[in-house]
Amino acid sequence: MSNQALTITRRDLRDTLSDWRTLIPLCILSVLLPLILRSGVAQAVSFLDDEFISRSLVPLGLLIAGFLPASLSLIGPLESFVGERERSTLESLLAMPMSDRGLYLAKFFAALLPPVGSSAVAMVIYSLAIELGRPVRMAALPNRVFLSDYLTNAWILGITAILLIKVFTMVAAAVYVSSHTTSIRAANLLASFILIPMAILVQIEALIIINGMFLPIVLINGLLLVVGLTMVGWGMYSFNREELLSREHETISKRSSTQRLSQSTKIYGPVMTILQREATDTLSDWRILIPIGLLTFLVPIGALFGSIYAFSNVDTPDGVVNLMPFIVLLVGFLPASFSLIVALEVFVGERERGSLESLFSMPISDDQLYRGKLLAAIVPPIGASLIAMLLFGVGLSLFAPAALLERINLSIFSQMVLLSIAQALAMVSAAVVISSHTNTVRLANLLASFILVPVAIMVQLEAVLIIGERFDVLNAIMAVMLILTIVLTRTGIGSFKRESILSREHLALNVSQINRAFNAFFSEIRPAGSNPDNHLGVFYVETARGPERNARAWLKRFYRQELAVVWRETRLALVVVLLCCVAAIIFGSQFTPVSDREQSLANLMSRLDTNQATLWSPSFGVTVVRNSFSLFFAGLFSAISLGFFGLTTPVINLMSISFRASTLAASGGLATGLNYLLAYELPHGLLEIPLSIMAAALALRLGASLAFVPPTYSAGRHLLWAWAMYLKVFCLVIVPGLVLAGLIEVLVTPAVYQMVYGFLQI
Secondary structure, eight states, X not given: OOHHHHHHHHHHHHHHHTOHHHHHHHHIIIIIHHHHHHHHHHHHHHHOOOHHHHHHHHHHHHHHHHHHHHHHTTHHHHTTTHHHHHTTOHHHHHTSSOOHHHHHXXXXXXXXXXXXXXXXXXXXXXXXXXXXXXXXXXXXXXXEEOGGGGSOHHHHHHHHHHHHHHHHHHHHHHHHHHTTOSSHHHHHHHTHXXXXXXXXXXXXXXXXXXXXXXXXXXXXXXXXXXHXXXXXXXXXXXXXXXXXXXXXXXXXXXXXXXXXXXXXHXXXXXXXXXXXXHHHHHHTOHHHHHHHHIIIIIHHHHXXXXXXXXXXXXXXXXXHHHHHHHHHHHHHHHHHHHTHHXXXXXTHHHHHTTOHHHHHTSSSOHHHXXXXXXXXXXXXXXXXXXXXXXXXXXXXXXXXXXXXXXXXXXXXXXXXXXXXXXXXXXXHHHHHXXXXXXXXXXXXXXXXXXXXXXXXXXXXXXXXXXXXXXXXXXXXXXXXXHHHHHHHHHHHHHHOOHHHHHHOOOOOOOHHXXXXXXXXXXXXXXXXXXXXXXXOOTTEEEETTEEEEOHHHHHHHIIIIIHHHHHHHHHHHHHHHHHHHHHHHHHHHHXXXXXXXXXXXXXXXXXXXXXXXXXXXXXXXXXXXXHHHHHHHXXXXXXXXXXXXXXXXXXXXXXXXHHHHHHHHHHHOHHHHHHHIIIIIHHHHHHHHHHHHHHHHHHHHHHGGGTSOOTTXXXXXXXXXXXXXXXXXXXXXXXXXXXXXXXXXXIIHHHHHHHHHSOOOO
């Protein structure tokens, strides 16, 4: 490779690694996602009765862990050339003394490195998490097993080759698209022709892996490699820098449609007028219509006849039958996921097309404008999803053999339809919030990863639940999605102000400003909405001589004054946590396992052998680190889950304690259950349980910070305030309490246990 090519590669890598909007989602996908997937796989195998499916989930997690970061990194290749045009650096790039083919190849290799690197990091972290993880209980086997036994070197090499081929093909197609478009928006719209087929292929390969068929995977990826090489060759052959320079920027004028708004508002009302305008604009853009049409009509037809063919030709058709409900869900999810593009552009697209000012000049309120845009963004995904699922359902009733429909009835089909609608509503609500708080389509698409990635993981989880026939859990997921939609809608309406959108400058990550605000919030906890400029610095207190640095007085102020502020800010969240804990105690005490899956859940909640009454006592360090780690990361993930993760720790623990106590009481009498509580849980639980409830309330307040924003704060500043409060209380209250509880658990609990039961087994 020439020096000029190396210069282009280094330059593009430097630009990618210096853009926080790309780097943060990429780090989340490459580092945190593999750990979440490992935990999800461990939980899934604990519920599934089929040993073969449980074994297949481990390599399947490696495939997903490597594919998702690579798919997000596709944003870089899509901007290889068109991004240079919009940053006004295209002329200097094309002036480099290189041939057209050399320039194209240099940009291709520069675009290839980030997806390959992010995918490799994610796969290494997932593999290490599997290799170093503790043995898990598998529902299909009597003993605990190591998940690393199912992730062999052959699996790792095979999936690595599969992902390299996919990344190569996606980057080749993305660079070709970038060299033939005139705007980032057009490139992102045309990227659907890359991501959607590749996502479908990954889903197909996941089903093939679960069913143990490997020859189709070889054929699929062999064909993909040929397509990728063809795209690179054709891109090098067709690339011409003179043509690229002379290509005019494509513009879309909406002036006439905007001028008609004020007139039609009087006829249809403001909300319906905006809906009519957005529908007209969407139906007139072929780059949106063609992908939505293909996904709406071709995906259900392909899924229908593909399912029939697989059922008729595989050796074990039961696997296809078990997956039919998930295929129904997938048919509805794919059109809705692409239609998210419409939602992401409802406000930021107006800015880039130069029609935002005329839209905001309409004589309607902010609430009406936001509701109209939200309704306009909801119609395409819901409509496309319903049409696709109904078309698939009609096809099943007409052409599918009766044996293929054993797992599908009207109730299950309706549940899949409602679940797909709930997911689409949640995605669209989040996308409209993003669109109203960003100022470029590129940034909106980057932040969309925080929507698509969790939902994609949720879809994979739903596949496992459908295979395991856990339709009750699917109902719970549906309820969570609907609650999330309501909260996001309220957040969007409450924070939408057209004046702030018009005056918003280019968004940049001011690390020093964020650091100053966080230090101010951490140094002194005041009610939400206070100005951080009025806070004192860390370890500073107000004295008669002015602010002075005094760590001891700073700590006294926290325990005497700031904890009262924490109480006032979290009391409503504390009530919610206590209600959830009471419900968990009632559920645990009344839960009686009947089926094998319920017995698997009972096994997860039973650390104590109810027959032998043995005691497992970990070391002091393990106890403190384990408890601190679980509470801290539950709070960390609460910011993106509206506090849900923070609730899990006390709810699961109290449900487990209640179940174990009620089980012992049922088998040995009430005294046996009380003895267990007194000897095994009560000594250290008197501290651990209140601390976990307090941490859950703080986490719930942290999660609600994006939904309920004070008038003087932005959503980001409110999140920063809530995170500073959580971290300070965690360090100065929860961690010391957990250290004391750990000492009690190691030193006092065994003595009490021995005194109650008369023996001690460690």
